[in-house]
Amino acid sequence: MSLFKMAIGNIKKCIRDYVVYFFTLILGVAIFYVFNSLGDQSIICEMAESDSEIIKLTLFLLEVISVGVAFVLGFLILYANHFLIRRRKKEFGIYMILGMGKRDISRILISETVLVGTVSLAAGLLVGVFLSQFVSILTGKFFEADMSIYRFTISADAIVKTVVNFAVMYLIVILFHSVIISKYKLVDLLSAQKKTERQLLKNPVISICIFLVAAVMLFMAYYRVGFCPNELGRNELIAHIISGTVATILLFWSLSGFLIYFLSKQTKLYYKNLNSFIIRQFCNSINTSAISMAIICLMLFMTICTFGTGFSLAHQMQENIRNLTPVDFSIIYDKPQKVSEVLKNEGLNVEQWAEKGIVEVPVYSLETVTYKASMGTAYQAAREQFPYADFDSMEVVMGLSDYNTLASLYGLKTLSMSNNEYMIVCDFKLFSQIRNEAMADGTMINVGSLALKPAMSECVNGYIYMTGTSVNSGVVIVPDELIDNAGSKLKLTGYVMAGNYAATAKDERKVIDEKLIQVTEKYTEIDYTSKDLLISMILGTKLSIRRSNNGLTMMSAFVVIYVGVVFLVASAALLSLKALSESIDSMGRYTILKKMGSDDGILKKALFAQIGVYFGLPMVVAVIHSVIGLRFAEYAMVTYMKEGVFWGVCVTLVVMVVLYGGYMVATYNGSKQIVKLDE
Amino acid sequence: MSTVLEVTNVEKYYGTKASLTKALDNISLSVEEGEFVGIMGASGSGKTTLLNCISTIDRVTGGGILINGKNITDLRGKSLNQFRRDELGFVFQEFNLLDTMTAYENIALALSIQKIPADKIRERVNDISKKLAITEVLEKYPYQMSGGQKQRVACARAVVTNPKLILADEPTGALDSKAARMLLESFRTLNRELSATILMVTHDAFTASYASRIIFIKDGKVFTEVKRETDESKKAFFNRIIQVVSLLGGEMDELV
Numbered sequence: 001m002s003l004f005k006m007a008i009g010n011i012k013k014c015i016r017d018y019v020v021y022f023f024t025l026i027l028g029v030a031i032f033y034v035f036n037s038l039g040d041q042s043i044i045c046e047m048a049e050s051d052s053e054i055i056k057l058t059l060f061l062l063e064v065i066s067v068g069v070a071f072v073l074g075f076l077i078l079y080a081n082h083f084l085i086r087r088r089k090k091e092f093g094i095y096m097i098l099g100m101g102k103r104d105i106s107r108i109l110i111s112e113t114v115l116v117g118t119v120s121l122a123a124g125l126l127v128g129v130f131l132s133q134f135v136s137i138l139t140g141k142f143f144e145a146d147m148s149i150y151r152f153t154i155s156a157d158a159i160v161k162t163v164v165n166f167a168v169m170y171l172i173v174i175l176f177h178s179v180i181i182s183k184y185k186l187v188d189l190l191s192a193q194k195k196t197e198r199q200l201l202k203n204p205v206i207s208i209c210i211f212l213v214a215a216v217m218l219f220m221a222y223y224r225v226g227f228c229p230n231e232l233g234r235n236e237l238i239a240h241i242i243s244g245t246v247a248t249i250l251l252f253w254s255l256s257g258f259l260i261y262f263l264s265k266q267t268k269l270y271y272k273n274l275n276s277f278i279i280r281q282f283c284n285s286i287n288t289s290a291i292s293m294a295i296i297c298l299m300l301f302m303t304i305c306t307f308g309t310g311f312s313l314a315h316q317m318q319e320n321i322r323n324l325t326p327v328d329f330s331i332i333y334d335k336p337q338k339v340s341e342v343l344k345n346e347g348l349n350v351e352q353w354a355e356k357g358i359v360e361v362p363v364y365s366l367e368t369v370t371y372k373a374s375m376g377t378a379y380q381a382a383r384e385q386f387p388y389a390d391f392d393s394m395e396v397v398m399g400l401s402d403y404n405t406l407a408s409l410y411g412l413k414t415l416s417m418s419n420n421e422y423m424i425v426c427d428f429k430l431f432s433q434i435r436n437e438a439m440a441d442g443t444m445i446n447v448g449s450l451a452l453k454p455a456m457s458e459c460v461n462g463y464i465y466m467t468g469t470s471v472n473s474g475v476v477i478v479p480d481e482l483i484d485n486a487g488s489k490l491k492l493t494g495y496v497m498a499g500n501y502a503a504t505a506k507d508e509r510k511v512i513d514e515k516l517i518q519v520t521e522k523y524t525e526i527d528y529t530s531k532d533l534l535i536s537m538i539l540g541t542k543l544s545i546r547r548s549n550n551g552l553t554m555m556s557a558f559v560v561i562y563v564g565v566v567f568l569v570a571s572a573a574l575l576s577l578k579a580l581s582e583s584i585d586s587m588g589r590y591t592i593l594k595k596m597g598s599d600d601g602i603l604k605k606a607l608f609a610q611i612g613v614y615f616g617l618p619m620v621v622a623v624i625h626s627v628i629g630l631r632f633a634e635y636a637m638v639t640y641m642k643e644g645v646f647w648g649v650c651v652t653l654v655v656m657v658v659l660y661g662g663y664m665v666a667t668y669n670g671s672k673q674i675v676k677l678d679e
Numbered sequence: 680m681s682t683v684l685e686v687t688n689v690e691k692y693y694g695t696k697a698s699l700t701k702a703l704d705n706i707s708l709s710v711e712e713g714e715f716v717g718i719m720g721a722s723g724s725g726k727t728t729l730l731n732c733i734s735t736i737d738r739v740t741g742g743g744i745l746i747n748g749k750n751i752t753d754l755r756g757k758s759l760n761q762f763r764r765d766e767l768g769f770v771f772q773e774f775n776l777l778d779t780m781t782a783y784e785n786i787a788l789a790l791s792i793q794k795i796p797a798d799k800i801r802e803r804v805n806d807i808s809k810k811l812a813i814t815e816v817l818e819k820y821p822y823q824m825s826g827g828q829k830q831r832v833a834c835a836r837a838v839v840t841n842p843k844l845i846l847a848d849e850p851t852g853a854l855d856s857k858a859a860r861m862l863l864e865s866f867r868t869l870n871r872e873l874s875a876t877i878l879m880v881t882h883d884a885f886t887a888s889y890a891s892r893i894i895f896i897k898d899g900k901v902f903t904e905v906k907r908e909t910d911e912s913k914k915a916f917f918n919r920i921i922q923v924v925s926l927l928g929g930e931m932d933e934l935v
């Protein structure tokens with residue numbers, strides 16, 4: 001029998017060990033191909049043309065991430081091989097006794113790796129090619145791209161890249177094998193199975209102490225990061241991340257001793273059915289793999305957080321953008337000249353290209369109405385939160401009916417108030433929190449000789465010109481009388497104009513957009529002498545905002561999915577391999593239980609419990625970590641995520657259940673075969 | 680005294696029609712309650728097959744095995760498992776202790792499997808441990824114990840459930856002579872004080888000499904039977920066993 005035939009035979013024999021490994025390889029190859037082929041997908045090409053910068057950046061970012069991904073997958077493959085090969089020591093011993101040299105054994109292993117590698121690469125690429133079609137269609141649908149240009153695309157570039165990448169990985173595996181084989185001694189190989197793994201029995205007192213220390217460390221970190229993030233400095237945050245990591249490792253290290261100590265005291269529970277066996281079995285597993293479980297837990301934690309925030313961010317961006325771009329364009333001009341006049345001078349007579357119902361209203365400012373003044377009692381808090389903001393600069397002031405005209409065009413709530421009152425329109429969450437405080441306190445503002453009191457105890461959600469995000473830090477709305485009254489000393493600072501285009505065809509609208517952009521660029525002068533770095537003309541158009549937003553959303557979604565899925569697959573595969581080898585170690589134990597007369601049903605339950613806890617525990621700890629992590633993310637990204645991370649968490653859960661759960665079920669089935677409970 | 684085990688005309692064939700191996704060839708024997716019976720035979724004589732059939736691990740080709748009046752060859756699936764855990768106790772050559780659990784937990788597990796309430800477990804485990812002199816190793820793990828201790832723990836696990844019949848397969852096979860003697864003394868204690876019925880398979884004449892009756896098997900059939908007289912010394916009984924062994928010839932000679 002040739003060595004190659006032996007290799008095929010070997011793979012067939014241990015197919016049950018290889019299933020998880022093989023599946024992971026195929027998935028790894030497919031994911032790698034999908035994200036590297038995105039640049040060549042027709043729909044994404046089309047999207048890139050209309051908004052090249054951000055998509056180019058995305059593709060570049062994906063390429064950078066691919067390097068990291070390659071490392072993660074490479075590590076995974078090496079680790080898996082380390083596992084698979086360790087279990088075959090006895091087999092190698094027998095080969096050597098029969099007179100086979102180490103070189104021949106190496107050759108068998110090389111054949112096996114080449115075989116597994118080629119098949120998985122081919123299968124992975126096939127899966128990847130189809131998956132990438134699916135991804136690009138989905139992307140196109142999501143971003144309302146022109147679907148007529150869709151073509152079935154195979155990216156030769158990505159194929160070459162994937163093949164080279166994985167070929168290098170397999171080559172490293174082969175080298176790794178030969179090094180390991182060359183170090184083996186025959187006597188060790190033959191006695192490999194006789195060596196019972198010594199359990200590191202832990203002193204219960206030490207275990208409990210360390211467990212408590214870990215718990216306290218975790219709670220401290222949880223409390224600081226999750227419940228008072230605003231007091232957290234950069235260094236403290238890093239310190240908490242480090243202490244959280246250390247605490248997680250200590251937690252897993254001490255858990256088995258701790259659990260055994262307490263559970264074995266619960267006689268009723270412990271000595272019921274096979275409970276004592278299951279608990280021991282599980283504690284034995286975490287005992288021997290505490291560190292890797294902790295690492296897997298941390299990886300899962302990162303996955304959940306990336307997925308959770310990433311998806312929420314993407315979802316929120318899409319959602320926000322619809323609300324934030326109610327009309328085709330808005331322009332704010334910081335000079336006391338009407339925007340329509342400027343445009344007319346530039347040959348863009350509003351009547352020629354805009355729909356009827358264009359709104360153009362003036363904005364003012366006033367010496368006495370500064371941020372500091374309008375924030376009143378909340379000023380100190382604001383100062384602390386934004387130490388670099390200039391609170392002495394003047395607020396933007398607008399008349400009530402002017403605002404209402406604009407608001408009804410935007411579809412925002414219109415306002416009403418009495419003559420001695422004011423209101424603030426603001427949609428920047430961090431600012432509105434501060435302003436709400438000030439208004440609840442009844443902070444008065446002085447306009448001329450008149451003192452105005454807040455009409456409501458909180459500010460109104462809204463804006464006066466379109467931007468991609470909710471960053472309106474505040475516009476003070478005053479009664480109309482004050483606008484016309486010279487005594488109020490209001491200074492006209494500029495105009496806001498907004499409305500829709502008359503044209504309906506996409507191309508025509510694009511042309512107008514372009515012309516407007518040209519004009520804005522011409523009139524935008526950055527005044528470096530002013531403290532505010534005043535930009536004098538700001539244009540926001542539906543087309544451009546939505547487009548750049550699409551790009552941003554796509555970027556965050558792709559990056560998140562790529563990183564998240566790879567991390568998830570890597571950790572699930574690691575756990576699965578560990579659990580399978582654990583099952584091989586417990587083969588004998590299940591045989592004993594069977595001989596003692598345990599029913600197969602009960603044994604299956606025991607095995608399921610064992611594997612369930614094996615997968616569940618790192619996940620549970622990771623989820624608890626993530627609750628805190630996501631709370632912090634919600635705080636840190638409050639500007640972008642008004643609705644919080646709920647949506648992202650939902651998607652994350654679905655992905656987790658499918659991938660992680662899939663690995664768990666596969667592991668359970670594999671283990672059932674190993675301990676011979678599958679009849 | 681009632682009959683605990685009744686084996687009648689049991690046959691066990693392996694292989695195909697073309698090359699048939701008769702591991703058990705129309706064998707019949709019986710064991711009374713409270714007896715300590717040894718089964719001896721050369722390797723390949725069928726003694727392990729017989730034990731496997733009695734212990735319900737293997738199925739017979741023909742014939743019947745009655746344990747406590749119940750024909751176990753009819754049992755299937757759940758009722759078979761239940762029968763095995765309620766009526767039988769096993770002691771194996773390789774101890775077969777669960778390495779992740781302490782001695783105490785190993786013994787207690789047999790009771791847990793029988794769904795004995797947790798509060799009754801401690802008492803029963805402690806009782807049996809005293810009889811087998813393993814009280815001081817109860818909190819230890821298998822790898823912290825000597826072979827003899829392990830085998831006595833396995834023994835305790837087998838008898839703690841008060842089985843009708845204890846089946847021991849080469850129980851001294853992995854023990855040194857001192858540990859073997861201690862284990863066999865334990866067997867005798869169990870047999871005398873708890874009137875446990877023991878069926879022990881062995882190829883070692885010294886081990887066999889602790890039994891009260893020895894059945895010799897050759898080529899799947901009962902070759903002869905030797906019974907220890909009430910006032911016969913162990914030495915004399917041992918000598919009689921040796922005589923039969925030499926009569927059996929073959930491999931048995933070398934193993935004495």
